[in-house]
């Protein structure tokens with residue numbers, strides 16, 4: 001645990017894409033330091049199972065299914081948080097398409113359908129979620145927004161990389177716009193992490209290569225990124241906005 005117990009007591013967080021992998025892990029991380037968490041995902045069945053695991057451990061969470069590309073569903077998700085917990089302080093834009101994307105097709109040959117689909121979920125989704133939470137954060141007098149980008153944004157990674165670098169740009173512009181409301185907007189760019197979805201997308205036999213990918217070696221897990229999440233959502237991060245934090249064992253080193 002990288003932060004004091006109870007540091008987020010009284011705070012309400014929304015985590016999208018919380019039906020497993022990073023989203024479930026991030027929800028657990030925030031709830032374990034006192035936040036009440038609205039877990040949301042497109043896939044209701046996975047979401048209910050993930051929320052049940054956290055509830056069984058005594059954590060304060062609710063599950064609300066929503067498609068982040070649908071403005072009405074996004075607003076209903078935010079409303080569910082307000083109704084259950086009285087407001088919204090933290091948004092973690094984690095939902096995204098990654099493992100599903102056909103990475104073997106060169107970008108120059110990718111169908112418009114895939115291009116649109118990836119940008120809609122990975123970039124338009126976070127945009128809609130931010131638009132929906134800002135009025136609630138203004139009522140609270142402050143807010144924290146964390147966008148889940150990727151190390152893939154900083155190298156050739158097809159439409160996935162395009163969408164995740166777009167998220168970095170969205171982070172900067174929103175951070176600039178929202179600073180006067182004491183709402184910070186930052187991004188985390190993890191390296192390859194051994195979630196079920198990421199491992200499923202790996203070509204057979206690649207697992208051991210991953211151990212050597214980053215200078216610090218070894219495969220990352222979502223828990224390795226909890227420190228960054230806590231920094232950006234707790235008072236330790238009060239004066240940080242518009243930043244993208246690479247958390248990846250040194251895989252991407254930016255000046």
Ligand SMILES: NC(=O)c1ccc[n+]([C@@H]2O[C@H](COP(=O)([O-])OP(=O)(O)OC[C@H]3O[C@@H](n4cnc5c(N)ncnc54)[C@H](O)[C@@H]3O)[C@@H](O)[C@H]2O)c1
Nearest residue numbers: 017019021022042067068095096098150192193195197198
């Ligand atoms: N695992 C990695 O190596 C890695 C590295 C860098 C960044 N990321 C990012 O982390 C996030 C989570 O990745 P993961 O590895 O946990 O994969 P994952 O597939 O388990 O998580 C993505 C979640 O988003 C949900 N989702 C997809 N479309 C949605 C929509 N339209 N509305 C709402 N929810 C939707 C899925 O149901 C899923 O639960 C993604 O944004 C991914 O790009 C992952």
